[in-house]
Amino acid sequence: MDDSICRARAILGTILLGLILTGCASAPTPDNRAEARWMPQQEELETAREQCVPGRPAQMDPALDHVPATDLRREGDMLGPGDRLRIQVVGDDGRLSRAYVIDDYDRLELPGLAPLDTRGKTLRQVETTLAERLVEAGLVRPLPRVVDVSLMESAGLSVPVSGAVFQAGTVRIGERARETLVGQREGPASGDANSERSVAAAIRAAGGARPDADLTRIRVVRGQRWTELDLSGLLDGTRLGDVRLSPGDRVIVPSTACFDERLVRPSPLTPPGIRVYLSNLSRPAASNANSAIGKESSSLPYGTRLLQGLASANCIGGSAMNAHRQAVLISANPLNGRSVVIQRDIEGMLEHAQRDRINPYLMPNDAIACYDSRAMNARDAIALFGEALGSAATAILIDDLAQ
Known part of the structure; x- marks a missing residue:
């Protein structure tokens, strides 16, 4: 017995x-490829850190001509689809003089005339060409300023944005609500200022500049010409330097291949906020709802770090028995697309004087998961x-x- x-x-x-x-096993111990980490704060505290040397931007197509940025600033805006024009013809009885909209094929159509191609033309160029057409058609006499063409409203435009932005691709900028359109409330008007048709607006629409962006060498391609802009002054308000964009323009944001934490904050060129995925199933919560994780807690200002994100997920504080919980940050290296998983001891970070060296910045679409302590x-x-x-x-x- x-x-x-x-x-x-x-x-x-x-x-x-x-x-x-x-x-007693807590959070998993992740294994990352050597090229996956790109942020110094993603390294361990004892890891020796090498100084990153910024790279030079790629060479532009030699077929394109480089011009000073002042050349583009001096040019009038090119007309494009959706722009509203007011045309006044001397001696006209109302048949030709009225408001017109440039169609999707960059054509301006007036009664009795063949469609006028406005692609790549400024307002004054369209006015000159239209006057010549009217004289040739015998509709007006060859008088000075027989036609007056004025811009009532500049429409939004599509701009391809590539390089060191979070969501590279073709973006729409300059779109406005109908109730704010010129002439909808004030009646007939001329002149328009669409401040959202700019390089900075295009970069923001593409998700904002990444921390590796070279803001001193932003390229704008217009036709067979290109120029380089220094927009770094927009971060601290020291200077503007922005350029209004026209239909057909392209924006290229070069990468330095180095993480610059000075760019990780809201600005005219960076995201105002980010969306982060949070998971907290640690004791005593049985679900994210019980952890009070909602839309507000997962939408964070750009520049938020891991510790603040953990506080938003209610992973900090509580029972002493559940102290020394583990947290996992799931992110991605935007330079090569490699995923990276970072493990941190939450209370260890709070207690360590060098916490800023191991407290990563959160990037758009990062994910945070909390694990119980070994005691729990x-x-x-x-x-x-x-x-x-x-x-x-x-x-x-x-x-x-x-x-």
Whole structure:
């Protein structure tokens, strides 16, 4: 009888030890490729950090001509689809003089005339060409300023944006609500200022400049010409330097291949905020809803770091038994697309004086997960053991401990 009890105790003790050891495991230990980390704060504290040397931007197509930025600033805006024009013809009885909209094919159509191609033309160029057409058609006499063409409203335009932005691609800028359109409330008017048809607006629409962007060498391509802009002054308000864009323009944001934390904050060139995915199933929460994780807690200002994100996910504070919880940050290297998983001891970061060196910045679409402490995992293992073996096993353990 005593032997059977001893064997039972040994078996139960072995099972209990295995469960406890299994339960003591906390967050997974991630293994990342060497090229996955791109932010200095993603490294471990004891890792030696090399100084990143910014790279030079790629060479432009030699077929394109480089021009000073002042040349583009001096040019009038090119007309494009959706622009509204007011045309006044001298001596006209109202047949030709009215408002017109340039169609999707860059054509301006007036009664009695063949469609006028406005692609790549400024307002004054269209006015000159239209006057020549009217004289040739015999609709007006060749008088000075026989036609007056004025801009009532500049429409939005599509701009391809590539390079060191979070969402490279073709973006729409300069779109406005109908109630704000010129002439909708004030009646006939001339002149328009669409401040959202700019390089900065295009970069923001493409998700904003990444921390590796070279803001001193932003390229704008217009036709067969290109220029280089220094928009770094928009970050601190020291200078403007922006350029209004025209239909057909392209924007290229070069990369330095280096992380610059000065760019990780809201500005006219960077995102105002980011969306982060949060998961907190640690004790006592049984779901994200119980952890009070909602839309507001997962929408954070750009420049938020991991510790602030953990506080937003309610992963900081609470029972001392659940101290030294683990957190995992899932991110991606935008330079090569490699995913990177960073593990941190939450209380260890709070206690360490060098926490800023290991507290990564959060990027758009990052994910944060919280894990219970080892003590809580061991507690769950013991509880699971008790539930599985019932009161008899518990009595044996108590008797064993009493001896």
